[in-house]
Amino acid sequence: MKTKAAVVYETGKPIEIEELELDGPKDGEVLIRYTHAGLCHSDVHIAHGDLEARLPMVLGHEGAGVIEEVGPGVTRVKPGDHVVCSFIPNCGVCRWCATGQQAICDMGATILEGYLPGERFPFTGPKGNYGAMCMLGTFSQYSTIHQNSVVKVDDDLPLDKAVLVGCGVPTGWGSAVNAADVKPGETVIVSGVGGIGINAVQGARYAGAKNLIAVDPLQNKREKAMELGATHAVGTIEEAADLARQMTNGNGADKAVVTAGIVTEEIVTGAFDAIGKAGTVVLTGLNKLSAQNVNLPGSIFTLFKKTVKGSLFGDCNPTTDIPKILGLYQSGDLKLDELITKTYTLEQVNEGYDDLLNGKNVRGVLVHEH
Template sequence: MTITTRAAITRYAHSPWEVTELQLDEPRAHEVRVKFYAAGLCHSDDHITRGDAPVRLPVVGGHEGAGIVESVGPHVTRVKPGDRIVCSYIPACGKCRPCSTGHQNMCDEGKNASTGMFSDGTFRFHDGDTDLGGFCTLGTFSQYAVVSEWACVALADDIPFDIAALVGCGVPTGWGSAVHAAEVRAGDTVVIYGAGGVGSNAVQGARYAGARFVVVVDPVDFKRDMAKVFGATHTFADATSAHDYVVEATWGQLADHAICTPGVLTEDIVNAAVQVTGKAGKVTVTAVGKLEERAVNIPAGMLIGYQRQVRGALFGDSNPLYDIPRLFDLYRAGDLKLDELVTRRYSLDEINQGYQDMLDGKNIRGVIIHEH
């Protein structure tokens, strides 16, 4: 049976989020209908409204979410009605080539993330005669959504929904960028550019992996202060000051790793990251930039002379089915800070204020609490 749901959508690039009522279909084969209780306000969704993401519009926003399975379609085996879940913004079917070789972050079922289209070429959200997809085929800015069962990860009763939602994207993306993609090791020097919802977790990952120096670059005072809470050893407002410190602290050897997690990636940030890394250093690029700009533009000699590496990281090289539960275990043990990530909670009607607060540097992460 089709139901009505309240959702935040954007109809055109350079337009704000609009809260409206949509019709939502029943789940089909290998799909489930989720009643979301919380959704994270990730910067990636803001890229949609600014025209910086190649996303089919109109679209239901949101790709961080946690809630309860309301109903299931045919052949669903991973979850059942009543189960508490967190959604991974990249599904993990467990059977495709990437999944079977330990790269669930590149699961083939994620191929329609930018359109919200399901594998059969159809959509589940409808606004009159207009079909809408959910961002990353989720749409967590809706009270209810139909998602793939492969995007569902079991959530234990002791983890609150508002905390769990962030572990569907921002936490493993940041943490994994340091631990998995960069492969930070004990004694390393790490420089992290951007200390928002993803960068804060890169800080946590680098520190937990045993980095000696975790240096954060962010122009916002509040984010630099919070970076110290998450484990940063030193913070700077600009890249030049950070570079000068790293030169001094490492006796000129420079950093082992630079991780790029700003809200908007720029060529200047990537160049600073390359220059701050020493011999055999690695630059890990996690953030995205503006669609029409090239952020990676490096003379070959900058890489060859010091044998530096520049690589991208999707979902922090994390495997959702394994890493999401493991991160919750670290949270329970006191080794991962999640409560501190949530700066403010908003109603769905306050979504545009939430994103303005993010842009103003007031939040590490804002969270939408859905009303039911």
């Protein structure tokens, strides 16, 4: 079948809208009609060449929609089901899935190649085979994806909001709750308040942070952080570090979650300096895969018993954490509606990313037309 999709052909060039041919679902796969897709910074990393992906690639890895058709052997969903996509698939049986670490499932190894199991590309077009970002390609009206990439959700959940639980919400929320393991009474810094960081703010607040300091150079982001649970919001990590020390008898923050759009050495060093004894820095934001952005004094690690760790998908297990987080939305313990700054059509995808790069959006959302 035909589908309209947003494609990266060449890094550094605008994203192009192309009509592509979509292959139908084979073993274990489903045909999905995407209703909504979130504009996460990671897709811009592909378009800019920060994250080196196989091109051409249909972008989009935050998505929600309706299952239209299922291939042989599909047991997780049926036609008509509403689903939120998981930007890392989970097979359920690899070493990582079997030990409660679905975010690093072995099936996720090819998310930047964009093909389905068996090196089968979902899309074909004028330039041959097209991959799908994170094996999803949510910036397409339709896609063929693996059943391990979807989580069924309640029919009455609004997909235009639930879409954010495909990446931004669990990644941010889990970076604070799971990876940083924020405990009641702690002092926590969140560095970078975009679609990911705002949810680290929400997660840290829910986990009981006493002092929750959001850092962002932009005033609109600081205001949003204060609206959704931060106790303080400042423009630089140095100001955050000073505040944290004032609040902790000079020790510093217990946790710092780094969710800036491009994580530089300066940002990492600032977070490391802001945490105190036994403190933890969680690195969630990205940079070029080759960027040597961690350059820290080992003796300070030792003498202050500090930890610096990375986190993918907020260390979440999508099959259980996506429904859990949506449950928190339903009970009013987590905000989704307030995270969406603006909606766009598929054709407006470049405008949406200009708005993200210009700091206008907490999260932009593409609304698909069929």
